[in-house]
Amino acid sequence: MRMRNKPWAMDFLNEHGHIVDTDSSYAGNIQGFFPSKQPIHVEIGTGMGSFIIEMAKRNPGINYVGIELDKNVLIRVVEKVKEQELDNIKLVLLDARKLEEYFGEEEVERIYLNFSDPWPKNRHEKRRLTHEGFLEGYRKIMYREGHVEFKTDNRSLFEFSLRSMNNYGMAFEEVILDLHADEPPENIRTEYENKFSAQGNKIYRLKASF
Structure with missing residues (x-):
């Protein structure tokens, strides 16, 4: 899903580092990004976030990771995660071809x-x-x-x-x-x-x- 480029997108995402990892800080330690250790489910390509957010709401015992390459798309997903006050969703700005480098x-x-x-x-x-x-x-x-x-x-x-x-x-x-x-x-x-x-x-x- 492509959206109009927002020059401030990276600044916004970096200001919400408790929700989204923009520089692979949690590569090899994704569980450390969450408040509690739980099974990890990954959605590759979040779209506007409706799927992963509803999954997280229904399944609080699972940690969800949304992978998205478009920083402009991630802005809206971050906003929705904040609105819902969900702590079992984290987002990662990442190319799907680098999954092996990010996850163990x-x-x-x-x-x-x-x-x-x-x-x-x-x-x-x-x-x-x-x-x-x-x-x-x-x-x-x-x-x-x-x-x-x-x-x-x-x-x-x-x-x-x-x-x-x-x-x-x-x-x-x-x-x-x-x-x-x-x-x-x-x-x-x-x-x-x-x-x-x-x-x-x-x-x-x-x-x-x-």
């Missing part, structure tokens, strides 16, 4: 990929967050019994993800081809999810483990 081995229990950029051109497939290059990184930081949850409205990306995960040897715990046809109560909609569903697009979801 088997440190993460679950990874959420919600409406990631589909990168539709074949020459860009290595940038897709379900490409084997990213899967290898997830495997290294993920607890052995953890899993990846992926949602998209893009059928081509969903099919690519199924092939990529299958070729990598992952086990599918759930594959849903029309999530909203019989929407489970635990589903938390993102901003994009509501937008694409309103346009008549089907929402696809899968859960897979290593």
Whole structure:
């Protein structure tokens, strides 16, 4: 999600260092960023934060980490975390390609990929967050019994993800081809999810483990 550039964005984020890590200060010690040690769940690409914030509200016994590369997007997420006074969410300004540098081995229990950029051109497939290059990184930081949850409205990306995960040897715990046809109560909609569903697009979801 791209937003208009705000020249003051980094100053704002740095002023809220108790919520967002802008310089990888907690790399290798993410638990030290939270007031209490709890299982770590990571969302890669926070959007405007509705998903991760609702997850944190519903599950106070889990520590949530939102990874986002766009500093302008993070401003709004920080504001929402402050409004909700949630202490089990922390945000990290980070490129997803550097996850292995930030998190330790088997440190993460679950990874959420919600409406990631589909990168539709074949020459860009290595940038897709379900490409084997990213899967290898997830495997290294993920607890052995953890899993990846992926949602998209893009059928081509969903099919690519199924092939990529299958070729990598992952086990599918759930594959849903029309999530909203019989929407489970635990589903938390993102901003994009509501937008694409309103346009008549089907929402696809899968859960897979290593």
